[in-house]
Amino acid sequence: MERLSVRKAARGAALVFLLCSSTASPALAAQANTNSKVKEPLVRVDVPEPSPQQLPSSSVLPAGVDTSGASYPGTSSTQSANSTTASRRGEFVIAPIPFSNEAFSFGIIPVVNYVFHVNPSDKESPPSSLVVAGMLATGDSWAIGGGTSLYLKQDRFRITGFGGQGSIGYDVFGVGTEDGDEGQSIPIRQEGTLTLLEFLVREKGKFYIGPRFNYRNLSANLAPRTDVLLPEGLDPMDLGAEFRTHAPGFKVLHDARSDGFYPTSGHTLQIIADFFEATKTSARLGEQDVRYQSYQLSYDHYLPLTPSQVLAFRGSVCAVDGNPPFYELCLFGLRSDIRGYEPGRYRDRLMFATQGEYRKTLGRHFGFVLFAGVGEVAETWDSFNTENLLPAGGTGIRFNLSSKRRIHLRADFAYGKNGWSWNMSVGEAF
Numbered sequence: 001m002e003r004l005s006v007r008k009a010a011r012g013a014a015l016v017f018l019l020c021s022s023t024a025s026p027a028l029a030a031q032a033n034t035n036s037k038v039k040e041p042l043v044r045v046d047v048p049e050p051s052p053q054q055l056p057s058s059s060v061l062p063a064g065v066d067t068s069g070a071s072y073p074g075t076s077s078t079q080s081a082n083s084t085t086a087s088r089r090g091e092f093v094i095a096p097i098p099f100s101n102e103a104f105s106f107g108i109i110p111v112v113n114y115v116f117h118v119n120p121s122d123k124e125s126p127p128s129s130l131v132v133a134g135m136l137a138t139g140d141s142w143a144i145g146g147g148t149s150l151y152l153k154q155d156r157f158r159i160t161g162f163g164g165q166g167s168i169g170y171d172v173f174g175v176g177t178e179d180g181d182e183g184q185s186i187p188i189r190q191e192g193t194l195t196l197l198e199f200l201v202r203e204k205g206k207f208y209i210g211p212r213f214n215y216r217n218l219s220a221n222l223a224p225r226t227d228v229l230l231p232e233g234l235d236p237m238d239l240g241a242e243f244r245t246h247a248p249g250f251k252v253l254h255d256a257r258s259d260g261f262y263p264t265s266g267h268t269l270q271i272i273a274d275f276f277e278a279t280k281t282s283a284r285l286g287e288q289d290v291r292y293q294s295y296q297l298s299y300d301h302y303l304p305l306t307p308s309q310v311l312a313f314r315g316s317v318c319a320v321d322g323n324p325p326f327y328e329l330c331l332f333g334l335r336s337d338i339r340g341y342e343p344g345r346y347r348d349r350l351m352f353a354t355q356g357e358y359r360k361t362l363g364r365h366f367g368f369v370l371f372a373g374v375g376e377v378a379e380t381w382d383s384f385n386t387e388n389l390l391p392a393g394g395t396g397i398r399f400n401l402s403s404k405r406r407i408h409l410r411a412d413f414a415y416g417k418n419g420w421s422w423n424m425s426v427g428e429a430f
Helices: 024-028 081-087 177-182
Strands: 017-020 042-045 091-094 097-099 107-109 111-116 128-137 141-152 157-172 186-204 207-222 242-255 266-282 286-306 309-322 350-362 366-378 390-400 408-416 419-426
Touching: 157 207, 177 366, 186 242, 207 266, 366 408
Parallel strands: 042 419
Antiparallel strands: 091 111, 097 107, 107 128, 111 128, 128 141, 141 157, 157 186, 186 207, 207 242, 242 266, 266 286, 286 309, 309 350, 350 366, 366 390, 390 408, 408 419
8 A cells, every 4th residue: 555644634634535625735734824934833744545546636635656566574474374364354543643733723633544455365465445534623624534445356456436525724825936935825715525436457567557537526715804815826716616527537557566555675657647627617707617637647666775774766747737726736745745845835737846765664663764855846847947946854753553564653854945844644655
């Protein structure tokens, strides 16, 4: 499974739904007073995904990546048949996470994840997963949802299903690097529902390919304030409008990791394309047909140094074309591509992000990491330049929650262009 994550409340303040859009992220991400020059720390707590599969784009939930067909690296070839059978029994991972930050004075994210093998005699399929999670926070913010990732027939088939609903209040910034640097934002309330279905078939070796389908019914409205100016780049027609969208798409995956929970070697290559068709309904303009497309490319690589040390690398590219609402643009800092930034403070039609991480385990239960990365957002490919790079780096501690696998509760501390942040999650960043 790729990151089962109690990841990306205050950013992830919602497992679920926050998928309410790629937008919700800022909301959840702790945000300092945008009109102040004082750099307050950001605080994020992410929510676990329903297992390894890719979820709809969300600023709150880092979308997961599929797990590999390999077994948990701690499994010894000398284990007895009884211990091997026991290690394949189902296991609950429960994480009630309280949080407090500038966006919410108090909140809690309860998560229940059940990890299991659909067929205990199937030695090739990675563990499947069922998850139910939610969020309750001050400011009348809430979210609830759940989903599953199933690995079947010697990992021949991978099926993902997810659904969520919620209502989240947060601040949204403008579009582009300049607006992100200025830090001016407006209060937003976003509501809606969404679902994702995905069916992958292994075609050859470690290659998987298959269709996806997204459905979203989302709206974003200004909070009860009228004395605000919209940040540059935001389309005022997106506010107060309801977007009912459906998006057929496809996914191509090459998954050669040693393990889906804690990879120590191997790599993943992932390509996702979603083609959105939306009905935009607003009081001023009535109904309009809107089309836009979203493309994602990512590559993760893992290099073992010693049995307890791993170097992990990730690179990702995002591109959005057509006429998307602002919350469907590429959001920098989403899915832990770069830690140290509020997801959504920097957003645009194009984005790239790269990072590396040194991972060290300290016995069965503990560990720590060091990480650094850089990325950028831009409107066009020729707009990328070295002056607008967004660097970040930091460290984190790990605690293993599982008696059978290495599933980490992680706390990361990162420093970026706008200050420092910390977040808690379940599962590795990538």
